[in-house]
Amino acid sequence: MSNENRMATEPIGRLLLQMSLPPLFSMFLQYSYNLADSAFVARLSEDALTAVSFSFPLTTLMNAVSIWIGVGVNILISGYLGQKKQEKANDTVTLGLLLSFAVGAAINLAAFLILPAYFKAFTSDASIYSLSIAYMSVCAFMQVPNMVHIAIQKMIQATGNMIGPMWFQIAGVVFNFIFDPLLIFGIGPFPTMGIRGAAVATVGGYTLSMLLAFAMLLCTKQKIRIRIKGFCWEWTAVRRVFALGLPSFIMNALSAFMVTIVNLFLAAYSATAIAFFGAYFKVQQLIVMTVNGLIQGCLPIMRFSYGAGNSRRLNLAFRDGTLLVVWMMALGTAAIAVFPAQILGLFTASAEMQEYGVTAMRIMAVGYVFCGLSTMVSTYLQATEQVFVSMLLQMMRQFALLVPVMWLLERQLGIIGIWLSFPVAEVTTFLAAVLLMRRFQKKQRSLHPAEA
Template sequence: MPTDKKRNDLLTQPIKSTLTKMTIPMMMGMVALMSFNLVDTFFIGLIGTDELAAVSFTFPITFTLISLTIGLGVGTSAVIAKTLGSGQEDKAQIQGCSALILSTVLVIGLAVLGYLTIDPLFILLGSEANTLNHIHDYMQIWYLGAVFLTLPMIGNAILRASGDTKTPGIIMALGGFINAVLDPILIFGWGPVPAMGIQGAAFASVAAWIVSSSLIIYLLTVQRGLVELAIPAFDKLKLSVIAILKIGLPASGASMLTPLAMSILTAIIAQYGHEAVAAFGVGQRIESIASMLVLALSMTLPPFISQNLGANQTKRVQQAYKMSCRFVLFWQLGVYVLLAVCAPWIADAFSDNEKVQHLICIFIWILPVGYGLQGIVILTNSSFNALHQPMISVQLSILRLFVFYVPFAYIGGLVGGIVGLFAACVIANLLMASVSFMRFNHYFKQIQITSKA
């Protein structure tokens, strides 16, 4: 079977080289996808301010559905990787098919509900007449194609579970590239293609999703044999769905907590003026780029952990986790030094307002110090999901965001203004990283005690 070599790499090959080979292509795919998404935003901005505002209004809704899919992907990867690690290939095929069926049914149901409630829902969110028509034009197409957004995400999770991260990276980049190419053609028109405005942006996205979906289904069913074509028997389908949801639903909920916490934090920062909010917004974009490797590793470490869990190789699980944490700390330290040196030029590139530039520099000189610590928290959460302990991940997410990060930021702001707020965020990351690392070690000590008993 085509997955044999991949699986053996995860179970027997050196940990460092295996994780490196898995993470690099995933990171490259994420960089490409992010670049193309910036192009997408650029073209929508060229249509007009109302259209750009309309797309911004859609973010909470689209992110909710995407968060559900991300969670299902986490559950899918964890369940299938553990099954493959235990050598049960036929069962893994059934689980892969079940994951695609589950995600399709759930997303279609939510998309239909969303389609029927576009106007009242976005009015409730604060949309006014100048943006509501644009939102309707965009979302009715987005909802109709939402299932094709889901299939590649779940399919990529199945590929990662088998140890293949190169193909998911390529598919991510391909989808972003198709979207970026079609955007100007469909938005502004070209030759016989009429200008469609914001609807063109939605059609471009859906077209990219359809191509990615077709490719991923072909790879999974025909080329790799990771998913069986026949619909599983109901009892097997039910068991697979329950196993995926057991991890996927908590992971989805945890994913939704971050934007909620960031919204609260933004409201706190707004007390220091619009310039502070602008600088924080720039900082968030910088963080997403500076933490790219952490995010890539958080998608490649889990299948390694789950497969070795399935093979009862817990020592390799612990070694991989600790090695990843050490690497992230050193890597992010290097990133911080680079950002700190380049801070004035970065600030100048993002704003011509002197106060905003000053605040961007302060952000860069303080917050990125904690990105390595934040990376440990992210890796710990993804590792517990891979260990089939999703509720521990949820608990750690709540602890990080609503016990440490947001409260510390508020108190830090009261004590030291915006500088104190940023510094408090670093302290919160330090404390949370310590808690996360100790929780992971405690979990395996409990396992050892239980096994001896």
């Protein structure tokens, strides 16, 4: 059965699982990196955890650039393969690899240049500053292998192979989990490297993923390959890669800017508050981004159904996907609400961190289900070519609405206001999402009354 027939005829529930499980698992692995680093680093000291928390927006932004290039290449290759332009697809493979190396090296250099000023903006504590520099001066080297392995992952996924790329991601995560404690604490023959050891393990994991990705691309049978003979660098193609991947970059970069602003708010309270939020956010991202992997699987089904004019399957995919998202987000909320102290224990939380951290986690977790619902609506609008509105909703919940609400509530309630701003922003964004979706569906019914 062809992929088109499967997308058109496969029962929606089964199709959702087939399309969603690989990206769900992939996102879970991707965000396990940061969680593992923070959990092991916290055993060194709270200052070390604070340093990693300060570094998180930078590594998130670096990862967003990697996804930007990867998604742009993915869309371009998919289009060429659909048009049966094999040579153009192969040219894009070569272009994507060269672009990944070049942009990765530029980001690496830029990171070195901004690190001193960036960390001085957040702390005057000499210990935290030196730990932050020690960590990020090594982590900066992750950018080239990260960009290249994500680019190859997206290239292979563009051919319909969703399973293969998971294996080199699994290898990188396993490497990181094994070598984090060995290099941080100097177990066995390994030197005691402290916080630098966590960074070396992270860079090593990405490097292993890149090498295995190259091996898969070069040494296994794939529908695309590197084209050297006859390849010509085209600036038009470069611009298309950046343009096509821009929405994905914006969505991923927003969390980096949001964490930076929250850290600025928390800096007025204590380094412990920053360390707590850094630890919590790793857990939150693991939950939310894993669910976003599920949503990524819903998108092509809804997009295909909309393109085919099949509103019934479009709405079924949205309904069934939403039910799965709500169930997963509710499970994440329950885990945070019931086990906040145990989760903080993974990060060797001090008594002070536990004292307000438990309450803060329970408050912020209230917004998870609403986050999932608004993200599903945003994805539905993206699938139905309402891209600007889709991006607007994501900007509201992570930046445009969250920041002013945080400012207002913090002035009235202190640090509790910072935690409350998250569910307030999520609920408000959800209400806006419902209104925008109903407006769009009403417009569609007026344009196509026969389908109503």
